[in-house]
Amino acid sequence: MTGTVKVLVTGAAGQIAYSLLYSIASGNVFGKDQPISLVLLDITPMLGVLEGVVMELQDCALPLLKEVIATDKEEVAFKDLDAAILVGSMPRREGMERKDLLKANVRIFKSQGAALNKYSKKTVKVLVVGNPANTNCLIALKSALTIPRENFTCLTRLDHNRAVSQVAIRVGVDSAAVKKAIIWGNHSSTQYPDVHHATVNVGGQELPVFQAVKDDAWLKGDFISTVQQRGAAVIKARKLSSAMSAAKAICDHMRSFWHGTAEGDWVSMGVVSDGNSYGIPADLIYSFPVVIKNKSWKIVDGLNINDFSREKMLQTAKELVEERDMALEFVSESA
Numbered sequence: 001m002t003g004t005v006k007v008l009v010t011g012a013a014g015q016i017a018y019s020l021l022y023s024i025a026s027g028n029v030f031g032k033d034q035p036i037s038l039v040l041l042d043i044t045p046m047l048g049v050l051e052g053v054v055m056e057l058q059d060c061a062l063p064l065l066k067e068v069i070a071t072d073k074e075e076v077a078f079k080d081l082d083a084a085i086l087v088g089s090m091p092r093r094e095g096m097e098r099k100d101l102l103k104a105n106v107r108i109f110k111s112q113g114a115a116l117n118k119y120s121k122k123t124v125k126v127l128v129v130g131n132p133a134n135t136n137c138l139i140a141l142k143s144a145l146t147i148p149r150e151n152f153t154c155l156t157r158l159d160h161n162r163a164v165s166q167v168a169i170r171v172g173v174d175s176a177a178v179k180k181a182i183i184w185g186n187h188s189s190t191q192y193p194d195v196h197h198a199t200v201n202v203g204g205q206e207l208p209v210f211q212a213v214k215d216d217a218w219l220k221g222d223f224i225s226t227v228q229q230r231g232a233a234v235i236k237a238r239k240l241s242s243a244m245s246a247a248k249a250i251c252d253h254m255r256s257f258w259h260g261t262a263e264g265d266w267v268s269m270g271v272v273s274d275g276n277s278y279g280i281p282a283d284l285i286y287s288f289p290v291v292i293k294n295k296s297w298k299i300v301d302g303l304n305i306n307d308f309s310r311e312k313m314l315q316t317a318k319e320l321v322e323e324r325d326m327a328l329e330f331v332s333e334s335a
């Protein structure tokens with residue numbers, strides 16, 4: 001369909017997708033006048049549920065939604081895509097470590113990377129959400145050698161939003177007042193939420209977060225662990241992983257990727273680490289602060305990194321190197 005953006009959501013019968021699809025189909029992500037063709041992929045046993053999701057999308061009577069394709073076949077799902085939001089995977093349950101998921105999920109992302117390579121547009125923008133998101137994204141990228149590495153990203157915007165919100169609540173301002181938070185590294189408990197460069201607008205005055213919060217011990221302690229552990233805390237409380245907030249963050253991420261970042265701010269995104277200036281090893285999907293223009297991201301360079309931050313940035317990189325090496329072993333075993 002000319003002029004239509006073709007968007008795939010995998011795991012489309014799952015709980016994140018249920019919170020996500022309306023926003024995409026109603027124009028909240030790709031634009032209020034952008035027609036959408038929505039492709040929904042899930043596994044065969046979920047096709048019945050998917051049928052219900054399709055019915056509901058139809059019943060929303062959304063003028064921008066030109067087409068809905070529901071399928072369990074990769075060759076149908078990945079055809080001619082402009083954007084791929086890869087949510088489908090095995091979710092973490094209470095007590096499970098993210099690494100436990102690696103083996104099962106590597107297989108899925110290897111196959112979907114190959115399908116992107118074979119069937120999608122070379123310009124396709126890919127967002128991996130399914131955990132472990134960074135490493136799943138790297139596996140997909142490595143299975144899609146004809147698509148630029150820069151087109152592959154993973155979701156750390158939820159962590160970014162959590163960090164912004166914790167600071168806003170602490171200072172007593174709304175979340176739009178907080179700018180330039182950073183999530184470094186892995187979307188896991190080793191991630192480093194960093195507000196050394198962040199500012200908060202208090203009564204019209206732009207203050208460094210450390211000055212506005214006036215509690216360094218909290219910013220270097222409980223603030224960091226609260227953001228790092230937030231996913232696990234939600235699972236403990238809900239017995240299900242974050243879905244509403246994950247869907248909101250997916251929309252924020254894709255909207256930034258599509259339309260660019262706001263002047264004077266940046267966003268956190270898991271992107272390929274090749275050529276970064278922060279001493280993070282290459283060939284990882286690592287979360288950095290990025291600015292985006294014309295659908296191209298650029299890592300924000302030249303930030304002053306103190307010893308406290310550097311140690312945490314390297315620690316989460318080390319975990320990603322271990323995850324990558326383990327995942328590549330699983331990939332070669334399954335080859």
Ligand SMILES: NC(=O)C1=CN([C@@H]2O[C@H](COP(=O)(O)OP(=O)(O)OC[C@H]3O[C@@H](n4cnc5c(N)ncnc54)[C@H](O)[C@@H]3O)[C@@H](O)[C@H]2O)C=CC1
Pocket residue numbers: 010011012013014015016017041042043046087088089090091092108128129130131132133155156158159187241242243246
């Ligand atoms: N990066 C992030 O910030 C976040 C990531 N997540 C992750 O997102 C993923 C999805 O979470 P939920 O929607 O809550 O899980 P869910 O279990 O409700 O839904 C997952 C769906 O994926 C489907 N699926 C499984 N294998 C598939 C395949 N090969 N192809 C297509 N679909 C497939 C399942 O059948 C199910 O319908 C999980 O891995 C979760 O850990 C969740 C929250 C935040």
Ligand SMILES: O=C([O-])CC(=O)C(=O)O
Pocket residue numbers: 091092131158230231232234241242
């Ligand atoms: O840990 C999980 O599976 C859910 C998740 O990623 C999050 O809420 O950040």
